[in-house]
Amino acid sequence: MSTSIQARSNILSRLRSAQTSPLTVADDIGSAQLPERSRAEKVSRLVELMRAVKTEVHLATDEQWPQLLTDTLTAKGITSLLVSSRKETGKRLTEIEDELELIDVPDNPLSLKDDLFSSIPASLTTCRCGIAETGTLVLWPDHDEPRAMSLVPPVHCVLLKEQDIANTLADIIRVEEWAGQMPTNALLISGPSKTADIARILAYGAHGPRELVVMLVQEQEGQ
Amino acid sequence: MADTIPIKELSFDERVERDLNNPLLRTNFREAMDFLMDKRSGQFPDYDQLQELRDLGASIRRRALSKLPDLLEALEEKLRANGIRVHWAETPEQANQIVLDIARHHNARTMIKGKSMVSEETELNEFLEHAGITAVEADMGEYILQLAHEKPSHIVMPAIHKTKEDIARLFAEEVPDCDYTEDVDELIQAARKELRKRFHDADIGLTGVNFMVAETGTLVLVENEGNGRMATTVPKVHIAMTGIEKVIERLDDLPPLLTLLTNSATGQPITTYVNMISSPRKEGEDGPEEVHLVLLDNGRTIPYADEEMRQTLQCIRCAACMNHCPVYTRLGGHAYGTTYPGPIGSILSPHLLGLEDTKDLPSASSLCGACGEVCPVRIPIPDLLRRLRHEGVRKLHKGEAPVIRGHGAKYTHTEKVSWLSWSKLYSSPALYRTFALSATLLRGLSPSKMKGWTDYRTAPKPARQSLHTLIKQHRKEEGKV
The missing domain is CATH 3.40.50.10420 (NagB/RpiA/CoA transferase-like)
Structure with missing residues (x-):
């Protein structure tokens, strides 16, 4: 490790010997101005862009989504679903007839590894918001919804509420003050896993989920 | 296990020759770069x-x-x-x-x-x-x-x-x-x-x-x-x-x-x-x-120490410069012989590897400027290419701090003497007139083979009369009218 310490001091001293005049944010020019959007515009843009990269988006009311999701998965031949019983997603799904076998996230998420790689066909997670x-x-994966849950199963389903759609990433970082509270892992997911590394031909299901299913819950009048 | 393509195995010219003569490779890159350029502009x-x-x-x-x-x-x-x-x-x-x-x-x-x-x-x-x-x-x-x-x-x-x-x-x-x-x-x-x-x-x-x-x-x-x-x-x-x-x-x-x-x-x-x-x-x-x-x-x-070269480090590795480069599109990445090919590679690799091993890269460009125009963080790649060409043929003054490893790696005495003579000739009217006169009179003696140039082009031959003479004649004739 002493080599690393020596390297550190050599690198920093070489950098410090350069003539620089430190710039501040006030010196920045240019902008990344983007149009403001109404709630309806945000929903329609999100849905359009998601569908453009083969994300399956289902619009549903809060009442409908558990059954709609169950039907969607059943139609794909999927009979079991990894979902946390401690999140809204798991709680709601247990209320309806058990057409799907619900696999709960164990207290030690690491113990899921082998099942994730060998047998779990699909997962359902919540999300913090949409962009x-x-x-x-x-x-923002956590103890109840670990990182591998949105990565390893071939089908990843996400519950998104219409009112949680923000306009831009910059807005979210600023409004939610991310800089002061970054989690272990923050993820932006914009479709199923894909690659164009073979002759530029687009193929889905490279290493992550082959399918991304979004249950977009619309806000109802009077709620 | 992986065979590397060592930079010294083939010379740059040999790699260029090899890849330019591979029609499949050229088609692949042409199509791929067109595709990426379209995607970006959309x-x-x-x-x-x-x-x-x-x-x-x-x-x-x-x-x-x-x-x-x-x-x-x-x-x-x-x-x-x-x-x-x-x-x-x-x-x-x-x-x-x-x-x-x-x-x-x-x-x-x-x-x-x-x-x-x-x-x-x-x-x-x-x-x-x-x-x-x-x-x-x-x-x-x-x-x-x-x-x-x-x-x-x-x-x-x-x-x-x-x-x-x-x-x-x-x-x-x-x-x-x-x-x-x-x-x-x-x-x-x-x-x-x-x-x-x-x-x-x-x-x-x-x-x-x-x-x-x-x-x-x-x-x-x-x-x-x-x-x-x-x-x-x-x-x-x-x-x-x-x-x-x-x-x-x-x-x-x-x-x-x-x-x-x-x-x-x-x-x-x-x-x-x-x-x-x-x-x-x-x-x-x-x-x-x-x-x-x-x-x-x-x-x-090394480039960090120099205000102009420092801009090389702004790069966010998007590859737009190579996608838009007419040279990269025709050669592909392997001809460059370095980890980072294309325009960004030609301005970065000389710092990582020294100019001795990369002296040809800054010249592997037509300076068309496309790389600079598309760079999302405005790295003036063409300016940096020219700067590196300059450093490649320049010997350091006594006591001058080096701004790159391998200063003067492309320096040749013949080139230096040629430019010095050119500069003397063009800054002295008497010498210039003598040169122009002898060049036109002795045009038959100009060499038919010129290293580098005549490999792909015909040799240049001085005109029968210099432009100065032609203009003089033209003015005389106008005066008569």
Whole structure:
């Protein structure tokens, strides 16, 4: 490790010997101005961009989504779903007839590894919010919804509320004051895993989920 | 195991000759670059908006570089506080040794890799192989190249020089249980299946980094496939490896750079995954229990010392410059013989490797200016190419501090004397008149073979009469009328 310490001091001293005049944010020019959007515009842009990269988006009311999701997965031949019983997603799904076998996230998420790689066909997670500008879901994985849950199963489903769609990533970082509270892992997900590394031909399901299913819950009058 | 393409094996001219005479390669690159250029321009329909965004991107990168040592220290402090271990390396050898020490500490036998151009720069795979550790590339492009024992020819799409048929044959031979198929979905699924086993079993995940945020101590990885997420989520140790210049000051600086990067690189408004890592797993979470960051200099502090050359370090590795370069499009990436090809490679590699080994690169450009026009962070690549050409033929004055390794690597006495004579001739009217007169009178004696020039062109021959004489005659005739 002493080499690293020596390297550190050599690198920093070489950098410090350069003539620089430190710039501040006030010196920045240019802008990344983007249009403001109404709630309806945000929803329609998000849905359009998500569908453009093969994300399956289902619009539903808060009442409808558990059954709609169950039907969607059943139609795909999926009979079990990884979902946390401690989140709204798991609680709501247990209320309806158990057509799907619900697999709960164990207290030690690491113990899920082998099942995730061998047998779990699908997962359902919540998300923190959506981003209209880029058609993106924002996830902050935690103890109840670990990182691998949105990555390893071939089908990843996400519950997104219409009122949680922000306009841009810049807005979210600023409004939610991310800089003061970054989690272990913050994720932006904008579609199923994909690659164009073979002859520029787009193929889905590279290393992550082959399918991304979004249950977009619309806000109802009077709520 | 992977055969490298050592820079000295063939000369630059020989590599150029080889690749220009490969029609399949030229078609591949032409089509691929046209495709990428179209994708990018489709994402930036509003010219003024793009210029504003490029101004901001350039400002953010310049601001970060203007206080690079401070930001690196702030970043290190934040990362340490978050539980991420930081290592510094001046050379590729040191960086590789750091990775090996971490691997040995964990008795690691296997490593799964996300895409990392810096690990290409340090030739980490070969180094680990000698130490008995298998490093498997998981980015689909890099995986293909590892199987084929080849090097990337493009920094964003590493296997872009290979056809579907090449890959079909390769997979049939090298990938377990994969029959010959030209169906790209089937090929990808075969690789997915094989690599999932590797992700599951690997002791260590190693990746590059796109941005490091000093304010929060966050490593940002941008990708479409999910290999980066796998490598940073599944193995119990994650090692990130990157150059010291990748740091940005604030989290607020990230969104505009992300927009510029993904749109410029592949014409996507955003990639499938943006993965922001700020610590190892905390109690009750999943993810790696140890996260390491290896910061590599490898010559980056050299251009940093010079205000003009420093702009080279603004690069966010989007590859737009190579996608738009008429020379790169015709040659492909391998002819350059360096980890980073194309215009950015031609201004970066001389610093990483010294001008002795890269003296031809700054001249591998027509100076058409396309690279400078598309660069999302406004690196004046053509100016830097000309600067490097100048440094390549310039001997240092006594006591002058070098701004690059290998000053004057392209210096020849003949060239120097030729230019000196030219300058004498053109600044003295008497000498010039004598020269013009003798050149026109003795035009029959001008050489028919001129090294370099007449290989591809006919030899120039002085005119019967000089322009001066012609103008004089013309004026005389006009006066008569």
